[in-house]
Amino acid sequence: KQWYQRRVGITAGRYEKNRERLDKLSVTCQKLQKQNENLQKCLTVSQDRAIKKITQLKDTTSSIVDERRELVTSLQEKDERIVNLREQLQNISAMGAGFSDTESIISEASEYNDVVTETLRRRNTKLKDKIRRLEEILAKCKTTIQHGIDATNSLTREKVYI
DSSP: HHHHHHHHHHHHHHHHHHHHHHHHHHHHHHHHHHHHHHHHHHHHHHHHHHHHHHHHHHHHHHHHHHHHHHHHHHHHHHHHHHHHHHHHHHHHHHHHOSSSSSHHHHHHHHHHHHHHHHHHHHHHHHHHHHHHHHHHHHHHHHHHHHHHHHHHHHHHHHHHOO
16 A cells, blocks of 8 residues: 555656646747747748838839930930031031131030040949949848748747757
């Protein structure tokens, strides 16, 4: 009879220890589930922001590319105009050698060409810098999203392990 009472006492003690361990594991599992949910929410929000930012960057980039195309077209038109003006001046100077203004007109056309070319180069450089910055931001967004995905996956693995 005493032996049975001792065995029951030992079994009850084991039961309490195992119950405490199970309670601790349950609390830990719940905490991990909450953390996982929070990280998934955060990841979703981050992905939504990143997608929105990427869309904005693509729109901005396409507008920059369109603007650059317009600038190149404008530059080509100006170059053609300058060439036409030079040809006209050469024709005028060939017809009447008495025009002293021909050289000044040619130099003005060259100066105009240089100013336009420099302005377009500066704008082109600014656009290239802006594209580079936007690409850097895009890379950071992608890195942030990947980090969030990795964190969520590791928490999911921990949850499965427990």
